[in-house]
Amino acid sequence: MKSLLRTIAPACLVEWYRNYRRAKDRERNRGRSSEAVFTDIYAKNAWGGAKGEFFSGRGSVDEDLVAPYISLVSDTVTRDGLAGSTFVDLGCGDFRIGHRLLPFCSRYTGVDVVRPLVDRNQEQYGCDTVRFVALDIVADALPVGEVCLVRQVFQHLSNQDICSVLLKLQKFKLVIITEHYPTGTEAPVPNLDKVRGGDTRVLDNSGVYLSVPPFNLPEQSLSLALELPVTYAKGSGVLRTFLYRPLSA
């Protein structure tokens, strides 16, 4: 029904309705905990998937986006001498990405704020070397490891949330950060603040630009390693993956 309406309704009406829904969601999420916000998103299948299934979004299954990302992680950890080390995956979601990283690490810790998802992951995939912990990466201390992955997580957080997490990334040797960016004709507005939630800054022609205020990661510790066109989302955009090496700052 929804897709039928989308086909027959004028584009401007669809656009108006989308913006109305986003504004309502932001209003509702203001002041809610990360746990409440993201648990709700999975419970309502707001990022897709069959009813009752945990689904972290198209960005985690689209092979055009996933395969090059996995190759990049493999090549980078091999080159940096970090193959076979401990990986910490912040905002691990449904583990569709994480399980493909297992060949490159000796231990894997998946972290997410959604308890039923973490429990499901631990039950289905937990073993001596793979574990899942329910933590709020904004408020809690992070698990120990050498390589940290933060894939399509910051794009859903407020600027203050991101600042809190960035402070805690200093202890890792390598942090691999993936984010969604707009590529329209107008110059993007860096780091427009948002309420934490399922949407991203892209529809507001913004994204998370880590080397500029309020984040200010030193340019020399951050490098763009991969850029892929995103075709599943509204509007044009790219998924960029950065290598952040805190100690090289």
Ligand SMILES: C[S@@+](CC[C@H](N)C(=O)[O-])C[C@H]1O[C@@H](n2cnc3c(N)ncnc32)[C@H](O)[C@@H]1O
């Ligand atoms: C779009 S999903 C990405 C999942 C996975 N990284 C991937 O690429 O498939 C974002 C994930 O971040 C998690 N997340 C958001 N805020 C968090 C927080 N404060 N602490 C821990 N996890 C969080 C969400 O629950 C969700 O599973």
